[in-house]
Amino acid sequence: MSVRVVARVRPLLPKELDKDVIVRVDSTSDDGRAPNIVKIPSPKNEAEEFSFQFNGVYDQATTQEELFNAEVAPHIKALFQGLDITLFAYGVTGTGKTHTMRGGMKLADRGVIPRLLSHVFRRGKKMIKDAEGEGRRVDVDVALSYYEIYNDKVYDLLEPPEKRTPTGLPLREKDNKTHVVGLSEQRCVDLRDFEKLYIAANQNRVTASTKLNAHSSRSHAILRVKVTQTFRDETDSVVSVKESTASAIDLAGSEDNRRTDNGRERLVESAAINKSLFVLSQCVDAIARGEKRIPYRESKMTRILSLGQNNGITVMILNLAPVRSYHLDTLSSLTVSSRAKRIEVREIENEVVFKQLPRSLASSTASSASNSTTSLTSSSTMSSVSSAGSGLARQPLRALTSNTHNIQTGNAAAKAVADKPAKAFMVYTDRKPATATIAPPQPPTTNLPTSSTTSSITSTTSSRMGPLSSLSRTSLAAKANSNTVPEPRSKLARPSIHPYSASNIARPAPTPIQPPAAPTSSTPMFSAEQIEAIVERKVKEALAARAQEEQEQQQQQRLAQFNAQQDNTMAFTTMFGGQGDLSEAVQKRLDALERRIEDSTRGAGAGDSKDDPRAEGLRYLLLARQHKEVGDDAVALHYYEQALPFFPGQVKLLGKIEKLKAKMARRRESGHDLPEQQQRMQKRKRAVTTVSGSALTTPTTPTFRRLAKSQSVSDVTEAEGNDNDHEADADVDDDEDDAFLTVPRDAYASASEKSPRRRVGSRFSPGRKAAKTSLWVGPSGGNGDDADDESRGLTTMALAMTPRKKKLLDIINSRDVARIRGLQGVSANTARGLVAYLERGGGVGGVEDDEDLSPATTPIQRIETLAQLRNVPGMGGETVERAYEGLVAI
Ligand SMILES: Nc1ncnc2c1ncn2[C@@H]1O[C@H](COP(=O)(O)OP(=O)(O)OP(=O)(O)O)[C@@H](O)[C@H]1O
16 A cells, blocks of 8 residues: 555644735535545646645644544554554644644544554453453553654654764665664563653753744654564463554754754754755655665654555644745645655564564573463563664565565465565656646445455545544544454555546546646756755855845844934034035045154154154144034134144135134134034034944044044043943954053053143044144153154054064065055056055145145155054055055965
């Protein structure tokens, strides 16, 4: 028979909405028969609908009991006849696999596993009783093993986690079966015994929360229920021992990592889960295509599941979420599962283990013969029995000609087998095109063939109940239970034709089946390496997508911050009567003036730059200009007056002073209280500059740019008193600037108290940035503190010169165009311009009247700092930064 695939659609969770439901269940017939179709719209075109047909479909209203009675209970009898049963839940994370397999604690919520055990114990007891009634004796032992596959490693769940080894338990192939080496097995005598064991074991199961499902299982959990029946004759001698296994597997859910907040660890888990599920789908595809090579070995889960290789009965329960947020995942699960139903497994019973018990076991059994019926009633424990030899029964992919089964089957069975074509598993090849239509109403169950081969499934199917009529379903199920497994049973390997299987359904029905990607023989197989590569790529893609998402989020935050800052800037600009928005020309002039100050300081040379009176005068001019530009006329006037002694008789300077005085007088006359207004302005300015973030660029003088860049610098007091505020401002000058921060805090405080130049200047060029405009390098001949400040500044600057910075400046100062253009981001033109600039000693034109005060003519000896370099026309911060960064690779 083929793998029986049924779909179960879970109900809406509290946070999900009716309007988002996209999965519908339907039936191929109009006569009220149970649904067997799942419909889902095409993600590309809502008007189009894909239909997937299954052996059974259970809608949201289906109870745990209904599902169990329809899909599992009918197979319990088969289990006791020696057939292995594999039940597994498959689906995306959060679709109800654990709910289906394990369920809740309440009686009605119990899932497949506790119900299975309950039925097994019940049936075992009945067998014992029936045998007694016939004067025979049967012992029935139920033993459990429970393990998980986590990150492709096998861990025993019946052992405490401390006993786990990092590599987990190995798998071995022996006698064509997959064994977990060293797996423990515990005997259970009743349901209570089982529950104790199961609950404790589940606590060991690795679960972790993900964004999609707070209790998501991150491992595949496999429960094996081994039923051993020992048959004795009237003399109590062991006649035969029959072993069969029911495996209930709760697969971990696949998940789309782009939809989760998975961290690295979760991503690795997820990759392992997705990989094993991917391999499973590859196995399904390969089997469905009739490939010779099935990639079972590519993951432990598929090795253990051995879909299509294991004998007996396999039921796959596809769990589905009904809502749109799972759209693509649901579609892909539906596609894989609908292919899985083409997998043919042989409905054959396990071989009888012993015709006659080996002597040792026979004697021990004989010794316990007086207590022959205690297996299911006494609480004996078989601790840590290696399960070698008791893995999932599995046959090799070979001819079945010599298949032997329970010895009771006799020669007839062997003969029948010999008559059958050799085939390890059967795959229905659906030759009809994908658009084939669905069958007309199927014949009623009573008309179905009643051969032993199909009756089990026939009754199962007929008893599978639609969700809406539980009463009739219950009675049907009861009927099915009584008829499920016919006796005597044929022991043949049976590529049986299930009346509901894919191939057996003619499809003239109205609904076209459109599997999105039907397997084709041209679909390539994947090797282990390819699968690894795909998984790795997927993880990388997921990480990249995550990074990009984070980047976008940050960008949005920055944008919001920027907008807020823009608002503040608007207020700032308004406050300053529009002057806060400095023109490009003014900006250039201020920059050039700053450069000139530095140059004249440096240009005075290695000797005594600080003695150059022009430099000091220019500093006052710069300060005056800066204050004037932001409307701080009183302070500007003060600095113009301070500059005057350095440029005695300068007509333009005198003119500026007069103009400013007149302007201020006019304002006073018009009733403006200038000092107060300035205080208000400064408060606003503080508000602007304390807004963190680097996007604020409206104040465009270099000092303002730095202010804006500097994250928490607010005013003179804060700047001078809180050096650490600058640490967030990182650029290529960082080390230099940090060195400046080593100047003791009280040095700034005392300096600001002593000189109005420092007080106001530091307000606009606070902290380390002051070094760039040399505001702290005071004129010699001032008070002694000035000299101290300067020497301290120079010392810290020298200390801050890192090898990389020195290398960059050396290259620049070499004036060698070839070397300079070798720097990253520096073009030949820029290199030539830079050298020319150094040769002609700056001399930037267009500095208006201030330029006239000190034309630059002397060649520049050296560029000492990156700040100076940045101010060279044609270089700019970005070019310097790139050149600097490029040196890392050198
Ligand atoms: N048939 C159902 N009836 C009621 N609630 C359900 C049903 N199926 C699922 N749920 C609920 O949906 C949620 C997710 O179910 P569950 O944890 O079983 O999903 P899962 O597929 O096992 O997820 P994972 O693969 O992440 O472990 C749970 O809150 C569960 O109680």
